[in-house]
Amino acid sequence: MSPTTAIDGNSNPNKKFKVTVVGSGNWGSVAAKLLGSNTLKLSSFHDEVRMWVFEETLPSGEKLTDVINRDNENVKYLPGIKLGRNVVADPDLVNAVKDANMLVFVTPHQFMEGICKKLVGKVRSDAEAISLIKGMEVKMEGPCMISSLISELLGINCCVLMGANIANEIAKEMFSEATVGYREHREVAERWVNLFSTTYFIVSAVEDVEGVELCGTLKNVVALAAGFVDGLDMGNNTKAAIMRIGLREMRVFSKLMFSSVKDNTFFESCGVADLITTCLGGRNRKVADAFARNGGKRSFDELEAEMLQGQKLQGVSTAKEVYEVLSKRGWQELFPLFTTVHEISIGRLPPSAIVEYSEHTPNFSLVEGSAQYY
Numbered sequence: 001m002s003p004t005t006a007i008d009g010n011s012n013p014n015k016k017f018k019v020t021v022v023g024s025g026n027w028g029s030v031a032a033k034l035l036g037s038n039t040l041k042l043s044s045f046h047d048e049v050r051m052w053v054f055e056e057t058l059p060s061g062e063k064l065t066d067v068i069n070r071d072n073e074n075v076k077y078l079p080g081i082k083l084g085r086n087v088v089a090d091p092d093l094v095n096a097v098k099d100a101n102m103l104v105f106v107t108p109h110q111f112m113e114g115i116c117k118k119l120v121g122k123v124r125s126d127a128e129a130i131s132l133i134k135g136m137e138v139k140m141e142g143p144c145m146i147s148s149l150i151s152e153l154l155g156i157n158c159c160v161l162m163g164a165n166i167a168n169e170i171a172k173e174m175f176s177e178a179t180v181g182y183r184e185h186r187e188v189a190e191r192w193v194n195l196f197s198t199t200y201f202i203v204s205a206v207e208d209v210e211g212v213e214l215c216g217t218l219k220n221v222v223a224l225a226a227g228f229v230d231g232l233d234m235g236n237n238t239k240a241a242i243m244r245i246g247l248r249e250m251r252v253f254s255k256l257m258f259s260s261v262k263d264n265t266f267f268e269s270c271g272v273a274d275l276i277t278t279c280l281g282g283r284n285r286k287v288a289d290a291f292a293r294n295g296g297k298r299s300f301d302e303l304e305a306e307m308l309q310g311q312k313l314q315g316v317s318t319a320k321e322v323y324e325v326l327s328k329r330g331w332q333e334l335f336p337l338f339t340t341v342h343e344i345s346i347g348r349l350p351p352s353a354i355v356e357y358s359e360h361t362p363n364f365s366l367v368e369g370s371a372q373y374y
């Protein structure tokens with residue numbers, strides 16, 4: 001960082017950063033609230049935070065955007081919490097991003113490719129992005145992290161922010177931590193840390209975009225396994241074992257995909273802490289619990305629609321995406337937990353298989369970037 005650069009990475013005292021949040025679900029709305037309260041306090045940011053809303057009509061016949069702007073509350077995805085008057089909902093994606101030089105992406109991962117394609121050529125060339133999205137795409141060449149999708153399609157740098165962050169708790173300003181992952185540009189990471197930090201939301205930065213993003217992405221698969229265990233009333237020891245095995249598979253998978261991934265990242269909020277909170281209190285765990293209690297007879301799609309009222313699970317599609325990567329490489333046996341979670345979620349195996357696979361689980365370690373048995 002140069003000596004003339006301020007703590008927020010702004011070396012030009014006349015330049016003000018303008019923030020737009022792309023997404024307005026449960027976490028998207030909480031992020032907009034948190035950012036809106038900070039932009040009012042930080043002199044190098046414009047007060048207004050624009051929030052792109054995927055427009056929908058409420059049962060009352062009103063548009064969600066109109067209700068958010070009138071009542072200052074996202075009544076569908078974050079009821080009971082005021083967002084702050086400087087958070088402005090906008091149903092027009094291109095209009096929402098056009099003036100922003102700090103773009104916060106926070107939608108379910110399955111919608112991001114379509115969103116990015118609509119934004120090609122529409123964002124400022126000097127914009128910086130951050131992704132709060134836990135998920136990935138799988139292409140012919142292999143996995144494509146959402147931050148890479150944003151960077152490649154929009155031609156802008158993209159950091160990530162992940163952590164033990166159940167949105168409804170942060171909305172109530174309960175203490176938690178998060179991790180920013182960045183590549184090379186420390187001063188940009190510091191600007192994001194400054195923009196997100198509050199007394200109840202403690203953010204730190206590590207130079208490991210892929211490690212941070214894969215932690216946030218893969219823990220959702222382990223959360224499904226934890227939910228199956230809960231739904232089968234298997235107890236705390238079993239759940240702890242699933243979390244340990246899951247963490248190990250997260251680390252091995254991440255390091256096989258990106259040799260740059262650092263072991264220490266797994267000890268940050270984005271790693272072990274997010275795994276724990278998701279396996280205790282997340283939506284993936286909750287719906288997987290119901291799936292197991294129904295003996296796998298009701299699909300995840302059906303349960304998601306019934307239990308989450310429009311909110312989206314990330315774990316089921318991530319388990320499928322991870323499985324595609326594993327099967328292309330012939331690695332299923334190296335990742336028995338990830339493989340079994342996918343096979344249970346599509347009904348190929350019963351929920352009880354979540355512990356049965358362990359009888360023939362190979363132990364493995366990483367030696368010079370490749371998986372080896374030990």
Ligand SMILES: NC(=O)c1ccc[n+]([C@@H]2O[C@H](COP(=O)([O-])OP(=O)(O)OC[C@H]3O[C@@H](n4cnc5c(N)ncnc54)[C@H](O)[C@@H]3O)[C@@H](O)[C@H]2O)c1
Binds near residue numbers: 312
């Ligand atoms: N909710 C949490 O506690 C939490 C915490 C940390 C990270 N995350 C991550 O943040 C990301 C966003 O999750 P969320 O909780 O804000 O969303 P959500 O699951 O609460 O809401 C779903 C959102 O998707 C939108 N949507 C529906 N159809 C769409 C379409 N066709 N195109 C675009 N958008 C559409 C809805 O309008 C809604 O805003 C996910 O990757 C999630 O894993 C969530």
Ligand SMILES: O=P(O)(O)OC[C@H](O)CO
Binds near residue numbers: 285314
């Ligand atoms: O509710 P989940 O399972 O989508 O998890 C929410 C967050 O990712 C927890 O950090």
